[in-house]
Amino acid sequence: MATYDLDDLLTLMARLRDPVDGCPWDLKQDFASIVRHTLEEAYEVADTIERQDWPHLKDELGDLLFQVIFYARLGDESGHFDFAAIVDNLVRKLLRRHPHVFPAGTLASRAGDMQRSEQQVSATWELIKQEEREGKASPGVLDDIPAALPGLSRALKLQKRASGVGFDWNDPLLVLDKIEEEIGELREAIARGAQDEITDEMGDLLFAQVNLARHLGVDPETAVRSTNAKFVRRFAHIEDAVTASGRDWDSFSLDELDAFWNEAKVRGL
Incomplete structure (x- = not known):
């Protein structure tokens, strides 16, 4: 044919x-x-x-x-x-x-x-x-990185491009220090109950985590997709256990559900 x-x-x-x-x-x-x-x-x-x-x-x-x-x-x-x-x-x-x-x-x-x-x-x-x-009208270092990219992917590209002109740390441990700093600032924003600040600090923390992934040779989008798949597998085990029990979800404590989660981990799910 x-x-x-x-x-x-x-x-x-x-x-x-x-x-x-x-x-x-x-x-x-x-x-x-x-x-x-x-x-x-x-x-x-x-x-x-x-x-x-x-x-x-x-x-x-x-x-x-x-x-x-x-x-x-x-x-x-x-x-x-x-x-x-x-x-x-x-x-x-x-x-x-x-x-x-x-x-x-x-x-x-x-x-x-x-x-x-x-x-x-x-x-x-x-x-x-x-x-x-x-050779283009706007030769800015970051100008041609699409704004429509998924957030983690765009963060990675922005960081790679900035690193190419020398704006970067040379030690992943320094990035870990930055993450700890961002966590502290996020804690302060949460304590103040300032939602705009919380959103801003959460973004800074995620950006710093992408930076650490880059320094460790890990693609953040791939890593989080893998974790998403793992979460789905383990949650499916919890769901199966709840269904098999004949009880309603709201009758289980978080500790009981967490025990099912740990079972899934033991089984390599």
């Missing part, structure tokens, strides 16, 4: 947006309206990978690809760009950012025996990106 290819997908997208006989839902969409769907699809890809659900990953990657195709169609209709322009821009950017693989800046060029360490490659990557930023 013949398989569909990328051209078929582009044709399908054009048909969905056909003003005469296209899909009413697709015709209603614009750049802003499909952003939330794009974010959802990206998270579904991440979730599938974390669960190692390989049979469904192909499906989720297809859904994510469709988001790019949708944006390309909208860009074509508005005269801003088309799919070919997206691909061309991407290939040119990746050629430029990988001189260790494409030394002449062409797909045909090869580095041969030239070997570079991961640290050297990362340093070159950041230098090239900095040059690209300086």
Whole structure:
């Protein structure tokens, strides 16, 4: 049986947006309206990978690809760009950012025996990106880090970028000191009952914890997602125990529920 290819997908997208006989839902969409769907699809890809659900990953990657195709169609209709322009821009950017693989800046060029360490490659990557930023209207160090990123991910990127210009501690123990300082300030805000201050200090504490994770080589978003999954597994054990008891939730003390939690830990959940 013949398989569909990328051209078929582009044709399908054009048909969905056909003003005469296209899909009413697709015709209603614009750049802003499909952003939330794009974010959802990206998270579904991440979730599938974390669960190692390989049979469904192909499906989720297809859904994510469709988001790019949708944006390309909208860009074509508005005269801003088309799919070919997206691909061309991407290939040119990746050629430029990988001189260790494409030394002449062409797909045909090869580095041969030239070997570079991961640290050297990362340093070159950041230098090239900095040059690209300086070529734009707003060359600020932090200007191109998207505000719409999840909070922990954006905090990490902000800190990495600031570290690249020397604004950073050189010892994770100093970051631990900062966390303890932020905890003290949060305690004071709680004692005063000042909600605005509590929110502000809580943000500072989370930001400092992201900084510590970075210094320890831990991705904070990955770490908290792993902890979320662990919490779900252990809470499911508590739920099963409560259901098996035949009692209502409110008849259990926190100590009893905590005992179920500890059982889950012992079982390696």
